[in-house]
Amino acid sequence: MKNLIQSAKDQAAELTMAAYRKAVADGTLPEAEVKTAPVEIPKDTANGDYTTTFALAASKALRQPPRNIAQALLDHMDLQGSYFTSASIAGPGFLNFRLNGSWYEAVLSAVESEGAAYGTSDALKGEKIMVEFVSANPTGPMHMGNARGGVLGDTLASVLAAQGADVTREFYVNDAGHQIDKFAQSLEARYLQIIQGEENVPFPEDGYQGGDIRDLAQAYYDLHGEELLHADVQVRRDTLARFGLDTNLPKMKSDLERYKIVYDNWFFESTLHESGYVADTVEKLKEAGWTYEKDGALWLRTADILRENLRKAGKKEADIEKLDLKDDVLRRANGFYTYFAADIAYHRNKFAVRGFDRVINVWGADHHGHVARLKGALDALGLNGSERLDIVLMQLVKLLRDGEVVCMSKRTGKAISLSDLLDEVPVDAARWFFNAKPDTQMDFDLGLAVREDSENPIYYVEYAHARICSLLRNLAEEGMTVPALEAMDPALLTAEAEQALLKQISAWPDTIRLAARDYDPSYVNRYLVELAGCFHRFYTACHIRGEEHKLAQARLKLADTTRLVLKNGLKLIGVDAPERM
Numbered sequence: 089m090k091n092l093i094q095s096a097k098d099q100a101a102e103l104t105m106a107a108y109r110k111a112v113a114d115g116t117l118p119e120a121e122v123k124t125a126p127v128e129i130p131k132d133t134a135n136g137d138y139t140t141t142f143a144l145a146a147s148k149a150l151r152q153p154p155r156n157i158a159q160a161l162l163d164h165m166d167l168q169g170s171y172f173t174s175a176s177i178a179g180p181g182f183l184n185f186r187l188n189g190s191w192y193e194a195v196l197s198a199v200e201s202e203g204a205a206y207g208t209s210d211a212l213k214g215e216k217i218m219v220e221f222v223s224a225n226p227t228g229p230m231h232m233g234n235a236r237g238g239v240l241g242d243t244l245a246s247v248l249a250a251q252g253a254d255v256t257r258e259f260y261v262n263d264a265g266h267q268i269d270k271f272a273q274s275l276e277a278r279y280l281q282i283i284q285g286e287e288n289v290p291f292p293e294d295g296y297q298g299g300d301i302r303d304l305a306q307a308y309y310d311l312h313g314e315e316l317l318h319a320d321v322q323v324r325r326d327t328l329a330r331f332g333l334d335t336n337l338p339k340m341k342s343d344l345e346r347y348k349i350v351y352d353n354w355f356f357e358s359t360l361h362e363s364g365y366v367a368d369t370v371e372k373l374k375e376a377g378w379t380y381e382k383d384g385a386l387w388l389r390t391a392d393i394l395r396e397n398l399r400k401a402g403k404k405e406a407d408i409e410k411l412d413l414k415d416d417v418l419r420r421a422n423g424f425y426t427y428f429a430a431d432i433a434y435h436r437n438k439f440a441v442r443g444f445d446r447v448i449n450v451w452g453a454d455h456h457g458h459v460a461r462l463k464g465a466l467d468a469l470g471l472n473g474s475e476r477l478d479i480v481l482m483q484l485v486k487l488l489r490d491g492e493v494v495c496m497s498k499r500t501g502k503a504i505s506l507s508d509l510l511d512e513v514p515v516d517a518a519r520w521f522f523n524a525k526p527d528t529q530m531d532f533d534l535g536l537a538v539r540e541d542s543e544n545p546i547y548y549v550e551y552a553h554a555r556i557c558s559l560l561r562n563l564a565e566e567g568m569t570v571p572a573l574e575a576m577d578p579a580l581l582t583a584e585a586e587q588a589l590l591k592q593i594s595a596w597p598d599t600i601r602l603a604a605r606d607y608d609p610s611y612v613n614r615y616l617v618e619l620a621g622c623f624h625r626f627y628t629a630c631h632i633r634g635e636e637h638k639l640a641q642a643r644l645k646l647a648d649t650t651r652l653v654l655k656n657g658l659k660l661i662g663v664d665a666p667e668r669m
Contacts, residue, residue: 089198089202089205089206089207089208089209089597090194090198090202090597091209091597091598091601092191092194092195092198092594092597093129093594093595093597093598094597094598095171095194096127096137096138096171096185096187096191097127097128097138098127099170099171099172100125100127100138100140100172100185101124101125101126101127101140103165103166103167103170103172103175103185104125104127104140104142104161104165104183105124105125106165106166107160107161107162107164107165107166108122108142108146108161108164110164111160111161111163111164114164116160116163116164117150117152117157117160118150118151118152120146120149120150121149122142122145122146122149122150123145123146125140125141125142125145126140126141126142126145127139127140128140130182130184135176135178135182135184136175136176136178136184136185136186137184137185137186137187137591138172138184138185138187139178139182139183139184139185140182140183140185141181141182142157142161142183143155143157143158143161143181143182143183144180144181144182147181153181154180154181155177155180155181157181158177158181158182158183159177161183162175162176162177162183170188171187171188171190171191171194172185172186172187172188172191173186173187173188173189174186187587189578189579192578192581192587192590193573193578193579195590195593195594195649196573196578196590196645196646196649197573199593199649199652199653200572200573200649203652204652204655204656204659206596206597206652206653206656207250207596207597207599207600207653207656207657208250208251208252208597208600209250209251209252209597209600209601210251210252211251211252211601211604212248212251212252212253212604213252213253214252214254215252215253215254215445215446216253216254216256216443216444216445216446217248217253217254217255217256217444217445217446217447217448218255218256218258218438218442218444218446218447218448219241219244219245219248219255219256219257219258219448219450220241220258220259220260220447220448220449220450221237221238221240221241221242221244221245221257221259221449221450222234222237222238222241222259222344222349222450223259223260223261223262224340225262225267226261226262226263226332226333226336226337226340227267227268227270227271227296227332227336228296228298228300228301228336229298229300229336229339229343229505229506229507230340230343230344230505230506230507231504231505231506232485232487232504232505232506232509232532233452233482233484233485234506235347235485235506235509235518235522236482236485236522236524236530237450237451237452237482238344238347238349238506238522239347239349239518239519239522239523239661239662240450240480240482240522240523240526240609241257241450241480242257242348242349242662243519243523243609243612243660243661243662244448244450244480244603244607244609245257246609246660246661246662247600247603247604247609247612247660248604250600250604250660251600251601251604253604256352256353256444257349257350257351257352257353258351258352258353258354258355259344259351259353259354259355260355260357260434261337261354261355261356261357262357262427263333263356263357263358264357264358264360264361264430265357265427265430266427268329268333269325270292270294270295270296271296271301271329271332272325272326272328272329272332273292273295273325274291274292274295274296274301275301275304275305275308275325275328275329275331275332276321276324276325276328277289277290277291277292277295278291278301278302278304278305278306279305279308279309279316279324279328280317281305282305282306282309283309283314283317304328304331304332304335304336305328307331307335308328308331316328337354341354343506343507343510344506346507346510346515347506347510347515347518347519348515348519348662349662355434357430357434360430360433360434360437361425361430365433365436365437366425366429366430366433367425368433369429369432369433369436369469370386370418370419370425370429370432370433372436372469373388373418373432373465373468373469374386376468376469376470378392378393378468379418383421384421385417385418385419385420385421386417386418386419387415387416387417387418388415388416388417388418388428388465388468389415390413390414390415390416390461390464390465391413391414391415393464393465393467393468394411394413394460394461394464395408395413397460397463397464397467397474398411416428416461418432428461428462428465431458431462432462432465432466432469435447435462435466435471435473435477436466436469436471439466439471439473439476440469440471444476445476446476446477446478447476447477447478448478448479448480448607449477449478449479449480450480450482450526451479451480451481451482452481452482452484453481453482453483453484455479455481456481459479459481462477463477478607480526480607481526481527482526482527483526483527483528483529483530484529485522485529485530485531485532486529486530486531486532487504487532487534488531488532488533488534488535489533489534489535490535494534512534513534513537513538514537514538516546516550516662516663516664517537517538517544517546518537519661519662519663520545520546520613520661520663521533521537521546523609523610523612523613523661524610524613525608525610526607526608526610540669545613545617546663547669548617548620548621549616549617549619549620549654549658550658550663550664550665550666550669551620551669552619552620552623552624552650552654553651553654553655553658553665553666553667554666554667554668554669555623555624555627556623556647556648556650556651556654557651557667557668558667558668559632559644559647560644560647560648560651563632563633563644568640568641568644570644570645570648571641571644571645573645575641576638576641576642576645577638577641577642578642580638580639580642581642581643581646583629583630584629585622585625585626585628585629585630586626586630586643586646588622588625588626589619589622589623589625589626589646589650590646592615592618592619592622593619593649593650593653595615596615596619596653596656596657599611599612599615600612600660609660609661612657612660612661613661615657616654616657616658619650619653619654619657620654622650623647623650623654626646626647626650627647630643631643632644632647
């Protein structure tokens with residue numbers, strides 16, 4: 089799809105280089121090795137919409153003052169048939185370009201012809217990408233961190249798909265290992281306490297203390313009574329753990345669906361162990377010479393792998409030696425594989441079995457130390473984890489009400505869960521606020537999220553969309569409908585507010601590109617707030633009712649074009665575009 093900002097930049101660069109070649113041909117400028125002109129949008133567009141520093145960059149090679157070069161370029165520049173109405177010199181030698189009506193018309197045309205697809209591209213076409221996010225332990229309810237990771241992962245997946253990638257959303261279910269053993273022992277203790285009394289059954293010191301564990305044990309007892317009282321300990325624990333997982337997982341799915349998140353795949357850790365894939369993966373590392381035995385356990389030479397990677401990256405030996413690099417246990421002395429071994433196998437499965445070109449994990453910042461180790465292990469397996477595995481680390485969330493930090497849930501006495509949050513805040517507001525820049529700690533203001541005024545950004549953006557829909561309805565009742573592009577005159581849109589709005593509309597494709605490039609879907613939020621602001625200013629400054637018919641038609645077309653882009657943007661982050669508010 090067409091990116092009008094990039095098209096204008098490319099055209100300005102081509103015009104500059106064509107002018108240089110003409111200046112060389114007639115002897116005005118000397119021939120030299122010069123690079124294609126870099127073109128940017130200046131912070132202050134008072135002197136032009138686009139600017140190039142070609143004259144400054146080429147000054148040394150051409151041995152002339154930048155302004156002399158800029159003047160020579162200007163004298164040899166032909167803007168006919170381009171997006172620009174004029175070019176001028178500013179400052180020490182900047183060459184500024186001013187857009188003409190054909191560019192603004194092209195913006196309207198792109199939105200009209202592409203509709204719901206406006207802003208998308210095929211830049212990542214043919215690339216198979218997995219985004220794995222949330223992956224909360226199924227031993228309890230999802231909390232605020234999962235709420236943030238959920239919307240970041242889901243929106244990032246949408247952004248990548250909008251760039252043409254074949255995207256799979258995946259939830260990794262940790263249904264094996266130590267946390268499940270602890271879950272089983274906690275359930276067992278609560279179950280036996282129901283039968284024998286709390287004073288007669290000790291609770292594990294490191295057990296899960298939440299009220300949800302009591303609820304699960306009680307639910308099992310209500311259904312099955314004392315049938316597990318005299319059962320084999322392992323059978324009792326396995327049965328209770330299975331019951332707990334079978335209860336918790338559907339609840340997790342329903343909470344996430346309420347949050348507008350639907351996964352393509354739920355992948356169970358237990359399948360890796362049952363199929364022997366974890367053992368096979370460890371054996372592959374062993375065959376490659378990356379393991380050793382110590383104290384009955386099998387270790388991965390993680391430190392050696394990381395040192396090798398750092399050397400390849402050009403790090404100095406002295407700096408490498410300062411790092412506290414450590415090896416990792418893959419298989420304990422008791423014969424059980426560690427979580428790290430299962431994680432390596434899981435990611436090997438993503439690349440080697442399912443054939444993903446790129447894998448993106450959305451993790452909490454507390455997993456920072458795990459990133460290089462996992463990438464290194466995949467490198468050791470020959471899967472190029474350093475290049476193909478990307479980790480988005482998100483910072484913590486602080487929940488506020490009336491300026492005070494909210495730590496506890498009234499219902500469970502634990503950290504606020506996703507379900508608790510969605511009982512208090514509209515889903516769209518939650519998705520909007522959690523789609524913040526991943527690498528910054530965020531404050532989630534419960535009061536702000538439900539306010540219905542311009543201070544609340546989601547309300548501000550949704551109101552812009554609803555305002556346009558109301559305008560269209562009212563004008564339609566008066567017999568005035570949105571014209572097709574060929575039936576209106578874009579050249580009439582010359583007011584500053586009109587052109588500012590068109591420029592903001594043109595920035596949508598580049599916004600998606602940058603969000604995909606930086607793995608930062610919060611670009612979309614910032615863009616939509618700016619677009620809504622541009623529209624509100626346009627609406628105040630440029631009337632439609634009472635204006636001459638052709639001008640009113642042109643402005644109505646611009647308003648409707650804005651509506652469509654607002655809707656596209658809100659849809660990308662999973663937020664509704666209301667027609668009435």
